[in-house]
Amino acid sequence: MIGSEVCCFFHELGFEIHGVDNNQRAQFFGPQGDTRWNQRRLQSTLAHFHHHELDIRNRHGTLDLLAELKPSAIVHTAAQPSHDKAAVIPFDDFDTNAGGTLNMLEAVRRACPESPFVHMSTNKVYGDAPNNIPLVELATRWDYADPAYANGIAETFTIDQSKHSLFGASKVAGDVMVQEYGRYFGIPTCCLRGGCLTGPNHSGVELHGFLSFLIKCNLEDREYKVYGYKGKQVRDNIAAHDVARFIHAFIEKPRIAQVYNLGGGKQNSCSILEAFALVEKLTGKKQRHSYVDENRIGDHICYYSDLRKMREHYPSWDISVDLPTLFAQIVTGWKQRRSA
Numbered sequence: 071m072i073g074s075e076v077c078c079f080f081h082e083l084g085f086e087i088h089g090v091d092n093n094q095r096a097q098f099f100g101p102q103g104d105t106r107w108n109q110r111r112l113q114s115t116l117a118h119f120h121h122h123e124l125d126i127r128n129r130h131g132t133l134d135l136l137a138e139l140k141p142s143a144i145v146h147t148a149a150q151p152s153h154d155k156a157a158v159i160p161f162d163d164f165d166t167n168a169g170g171t172l173n174m175l176e177a178v179r180r181a182c183p184e185s186p187f188v189h190m191s192t193n194k195v196y197g198d199a200p201n202n203i204p205l206v207e208l209a210t211r212w213d214y215a216d217p218a219y220a221n222g223i224a225e226t227f228t229i230d231q232s233k234h235s236l237f238g239a240s241k242v243a244g245d246v247m248v249q250e251y252g253r254y255f256g257i258p259t260c261c262l263r264g265g266c267l268t269g270p271n272h273s274g275v276e277l278h279g280f281l282s283f284l285i286k287c288n289l290e291d292r293e294y295k296v297y298g299y300k301g302k303q304v305r306d307n308i309a310a311h312d313v314a315r316f317i318h319a320f321i322e323k324p325r326i327a328q329v330y331n332l333g334g335g336k337q338n339s340c341s342i343l344e345a346f347a348l349v350e351k352l353t354g355k356k357q358r359h360s361y362v363d364e365n366r367i368g369d370h371i372c373y374y375s376d377l378r379k380m381r382e383h384y385p386s387w388d389i390s391v392d393l394p395t396l397f398a399q400i401v402t403g404w405k406q407r408r409s410a
């Protein structure tokens with residue numbers, strides 16, 4: 071999802087694009103997670119796009135490809151992205167998120183150490199530690215009771231001694247390695263610790279991409295399962311387009327070994343209950359749902375990103391797609407895919 075957005079964004083700016091993907095998402099999530107349609111879309115619409123069918127766990131393949139291409143910028147978005155799935159496939163998860171990231175980093179160090187390297191990390195590197203912040207229960211959502219978090223979670227928050235899920239732990243390994251290749255070797259790297267990144271091209275499934283999946287369920291009259299926290303759990307949502315815009319800002323003026331919490335911030339946050347209301351307003355269809363008492367292991371009760379560091383380092387960047395617009399884009403995206 072993010073990879074394809076980045077391809078389109080940079081293609082529009084005149085870049086030659088090399089995309090690496092082996093449709094591993096279909097292995098992880100079955101046919102619902104298949105991303106070949108998106109690959110075909112890129113191949114048929116972007117004249118300067120080249121697809122490489124490569125598994126980034128393939129060390130020699132990755133080293134060889136980057137040695138040949140010597141890209142002027144690298145945006146690493148491949149991952150096993152689901153918390154729950156990771157516990158079922160721990161080797162595949164770690165080999166992809168930690169090992170695959172190391173392969174990419176070392177390939178860059180050998181082939182093009184001057185090139186900016188942007189890594190998609192995740193807010194799960196903070197584990198469930200954000201759940202220790204005192205909360206206040208409002209009518210439709212949880213919120214932080216401690217004024218120190220009025221702007222959300224900043225990059226200084228602890229990543230240590232909390233429950234991450236195996237996914238969060240493998241992403242910590244990748245995240246720290248990306249920082250290290252920056253600090254140790256002087257490569258201009260950054261980790262973007264994502265909140266909920268989404269958009270019309272998201273192949274949302276139950277285990278990953280909650281907003282995309284929730285909207286799909288509404289459109290198809292399918293039941294959406296809410297796991298715990300009274301449906302008041304809060305996520306901050308950012309359009310893939312705004313992610314690509316930030317990546318561009320970083321590549322234009324790269325820094326070394328940076329970390330940013332990249333989400334929609336408080337302004338683009340919503341709880342599951344609020345998401346139901348928003349989608350119902352757009353589609354006119356009641357959201358069918360059921361409730362499971364037990365929350366997902368390590369799931370955040372309330373999380374939204376503090377965007378102040380991003381805004382300070384890159385003042386020309388800010389959120390450009392607000393929450394209602396993002397919902398509308400996802401509704402349209404699913405409708406278009408269904409009629410294609």
Ligand SMILES: NC(=O)c1ccc[n+]([C@@H]2O[C@H](COP(=O)([O-])OP(=O)(O)OC[C@H]3O[C@@H](n4cnc5c(N)ncnc54)[C@H](O)[C@@H]3O)[C@@H](O)[C@H]2O)c1
Pocket residue numbers: 071072073090091092093094095096105124125126127146147148149150151166170190191192193263264265266267268273279
């Ligand atoms: N979407 C979110 O809400 C979110 C939130 C936080 C962080 N992130 C991170 O952002 C990145 C992109 O997420 P996304 O939502 O675009 O996920 P995605 O699943 O849509 O995209 C990941 C792509 O990587 C490919 N891939 C997986 N393993 C691979 C391998 N071994 N070799 C080659 N390709 C492989 C998959 O086929 C898929 O197309 C990931 O690192 C993810 O952890 C996403």
